[in-house]
Amino acid sequence: MTEIVLHDVDQVLVDRIRRVADARGWTLPRTLLHLLEQGLHVYEGDGRVHFDNSESEVLQAALAALQEIPDDHGFAMIGKVPEQPVS
Template sequence: MTEIVLRDIDELLLDRIRRVADRRGWTLAHALHHLLEQGLYAVEGEGPMGFDTSEADVLQAAIAALEGVPDDVFSLIGQVPDATPRQGEPL
């Protein structure tokens, strides 16, 4: 594995890395490796995001189906039809 040397690292940053390593029970090298990898995932994910054609078609179909649902249907969620007790029946 390639060795990487960090020079002139800020003490505050080094302290934060040490705290992560201590909390997780990792060596400093393992913590640095993990943080570098996760940081790369986060930065790589900042690029433009979008759907491919098949995903966009499925999403559009789902939106169209939801648009066809009557407005009052959601107000009925959790309600029991004919929940009014009849005379003489316990509540």
């Protein structure tokens, strides 16, 4: 694999990369590789968010579960202002 060396990187950016690595439990090289790959997908793609199969299946299951919630007048009115009669 080709070695990539970054010079003169802003410390704020280094800290952000290190936070991602720490949060994911990854090494810095693995984190940089992942961030580069994901960044390239954004620039090479059409800008839309894409889910992998497992994420897509979970989202579809959640949406299906939400569609099964019965329509009742109490729950459906949360956050809505009742219409006022016109005088």
